[in-house]
Amino acid sequence: MRLKVVLLSIFIQTFLFIVAAQINLASKGKAVQRTTYQNRLAYIAQVAIEGPANNKWEDGCSITDSGQTYAWWGLQLPVVAYMTNILIYYREGFAYRMDEFRLFLENGTADQSSNSGLCYTDKGIPGYPDITQNITCNMLAKNMYFVNRRSSPTCFIELCYVAIYGCWKGTWGTNCTTDCPDECIDRHCFPNNGSCVWGCDVQRCFHGECDSKTDLCTKGCLPRRGGRYCTFYDVVYNRTTKQILSGLSSAANALTDGNITSCISTSSTSLNSYIQIGNESLIVITGVYLVFGDKNPPIGIHKVYCSNSTDSWADGIVLYNAEYDNKDIPVFAVCKYVIYIPPILNGNSKIDICEIEIGGCPYGNYGDSCQLTCSKNCMGPCDVITGNCLFGCSVGWLGEKCDRACDAGKFGSQCLRDCSSNCLSSPCDHMTGRCEAGCLKGWEGFNCTEGLYI
Template sequence: MKMFSKLQPRVIFIATFFMSVTSQVNLALHGTVAQETTYVDGDGNSYNANLAIEGPANNNWKDGCSSTGANQATQWWGLFLPKFAYITNIKFYLRKDESQRMNGFRLYFANDSMYYKTELCYRDSEYQAYLNLKQSIDCDLSPTKNVYFFNRETYVELCYIEIFGCWKGTWGTNCITDCPGECIDRHCYPQNGSCIWGCDEQKCSHGKCDAKTDVCTKGCVPGRGGRYCTFYNTVYKRTAKQSLSGHSSSTNVLTDGNTTTCVSIGSTTSNSYMQIGNESLIFITGVYLFFGDRNLTVGNHEVYCSNTTDSWADGTLLYNADYINENIYVFAICKYIIYIPSILHGNSKIDICEIEIGGCPYGKYGDSCQSTCPEQCRGPCDLITGNCLFGCSVGWLGDKCDRACDEGKFGDQCLRDCSANCLSSACDYMTGKCKAGCKKGWEGFNCTEECSNGNFGWNCSETCNGCIVNECYHINGDCKIDSVCKPGYVYGKYCNQTCEAWHFGTNCNKMCNCLKKPCNIFTGKCPDQSCKMGWKGDSCDQECVSGYFGFNCAYLCETCFNQSCDIFEGNCRVGCNDGYRGRKCEMPVSAESSAIIRFGFFIGGSASMFVVLLIIWMVITARRRILKKQESRKAINNSNSNEQHYDDIMKMEGLSAYQDLAKQTVTVSNDYDQINNAYVNQ
């Protein structure tokens, strides 16, 4: 279908005073500006195009005005927008001291260059621009992307400018309301939102649309809803129920999309209601009630959103006012829609034909709710754009929450930094968990916990249990108390080397003499509580005291003379008490044998004494002979030589005599041992 503009050139009103335009936005701040040439004064000051939109809003040249260069056949200043917009009003300040330079200017809209396919908004045909230093021009033209001020053989000078309008497809205060969906290509007037090119008959039942009001006269096509059939009807063909009296039709006609079938209500109470149910949650943005010919002009109509069937006590009130034949814009999420009619009096009646609920099933969006909201949305998404309304799940960014946190960031809105203790900078963008593990000395989900006492190194897998109270530096394992290690460990930098078997105690400097297995390296206790021969104590590190011997020093050598015996085997060291014989003096002997032994000891002792006396006599005799020889030689040798010679002789002869005596003594002793052993072995 070929479309023609309904916007015809009309008389332009030029104001000499300003009134604020609050319904649209200043588009001059949302585009870029330029001019054909730029004036530069003698001091090098440049009067570029941006000065016109930066302000201040006055006519003073010294405060900053844009200006093209001089002596040019044509000059222009232009605003270039990123997308189509409907311009409704342009306000600008001319230079006070040279206002005549703008006489004869023209104001064009264009979608290309200044010299191609332009549309005239205003022309100063009377060359009277200098009379109005502050001007306001209204325009109703086709949507445009470029706005030009044009002149010939003079300057284009603007001290301040504001260009008001709305982007194509929007209208209303701050242009935040979307044009109705039934408007062809969503073209609507920025002031009131009515369709510029007419309504989209494809959304109207039987293609019937009122060109003046944009209302679908026969209702909407199946699945559409609202006064202008602009929203997706989430309750179309849903099950309806009622608690009424005096109605004439099935309640399901309220959701069949047919505006000619209605429920007639003849009487109501405070408990009267109608309910439309959904199998799952719906995101509601609009409500439209369509009534028949019989309808009260006054009286509140209430609409609730509830998650409990047949109850609105805990529900959300969507509407509570007199009936208006307009869409009611709301924001709610629930499963049931409950309509409560006005209280009727006398012969009053209500014919309600359609309850239409705009929105989408929860998690859906689009013109027909055919698209799924982004997976990482926190809550519902915008039904038109799909942008997440309540932000993103942890770890995600963007309007559609489709961008994970940048490397090194994680968490809600990606505001948290990955731990500095991660082995690499990357961590899980949702949880903060270090992907490559932790640096030395750190552990935990995101490597924020120091190794626990007694551990250090990679993944805290190394131990320093030998350090005093298990305290070591969590990164390198050095003991914090470095002067000593716990018992059971070899002293060192880390105290992590345990004692070798059979050693225990501080620096492993003690030994245990357990019977079969090594002792505990920390406590020194023997596992079977049994010691080797000659040892006792929990650690078997104490020698037997005098008189005891054997395993655990459990045996007493009481028959040994003076209880003196070997601590291992118990062999007596200096003989036996009377009445015993053997190495351990454990074999008793008779009285006669004891007498013989004592006699042998007496004979042996007497012989030994005789030998000792004989040796002493021999030594004395030898010394006398030596003295006599020395006296006879004094005449020949000097005294010093005689003395040295005497000493040498004494040393040699004395040593020889002593050695002879020792040999004889050993011989006597051996004879005694042979006698004693022969007796013992009888």
């Protein structure tokens, strides 16, 4: 048997990370194979994407027919996707039939597969392959094909489970719910971090400047976009800025203008130094990105608070409290003010602060540009990407967006209560339980639960 170079624990950790970050695209596609063993339904291609995820024959495997020199199994998706990893469980005890397999990611048919679409080949590798494979591809395609050939009619493909992890082209992030930035060419980005696959489009960057080596907009993002790769809506863009810092080279409003080259320098900070952004309007915060200049390294501990009290962070929520890290920091908070506290500088030390970018939406809004309105039936804010109500629904409402009233005959919190059987006609009010058409003879009261004594 081939030496397993990846320890099982590492494999499991990697697999769990993939599941958390992307989605299994296989369930949205159509499974096909060149032939089916004895044309029996028990062995059709679809079996391989239904699970369970193991190598056991008794739990079901797709199988191609006998007497073949060429066989393939495929997964055809409805649209193009960026496929990061392919997880394969081959039939237990039959690794020799898996030997020399190849994995293609193509937009055409299996018979059209070429080296340009080759993700992985087992040809030329001594020994039999591991019957459980987690193969990294990182390729853009519409279809995936598992292909094998033999010089004699002994070619089989026996797949017990296949999962394809990635995101649909144009999306990224957890569950692929975030749109790729406008700044990316053809709006195509990596599923794990939203960075541009083919680079940034100069027409989408601030002042049309894009770094071809880093895929970053050199002077920042388009107005109201923020984050390292311009992936979020900058909810503090051009917001009111207040500074309690000495030795500033320019006004603090440069930190919210979207231009990462317009920085301010400070050489003297104390325990009472801070920069405050915001006004009396509530904002939902989901990310923090700080930008510093190149002249002076941003040494020390940087702190960012979310507060509902102006000029105070005593009761605020800590969004960031660490040395500088040039990446987007995912957070969640609801408040009116964002307060940045720089590190205490000594001697001739300086820091150059260029941008404080805060991902999120004004309270009550969601969408790529926060252009959509959360349901009025949400208990609290909604998710800034999907619009789903984060903390449940108001009385009488159901659904992820709390946009569905209780079914007839039900009312109240989570629609758990039954309308009174004494209502003259159904339904009762889905929020209060009030019998809208009145009560049956002999009953009275708000919901017809009080009997009349005659």
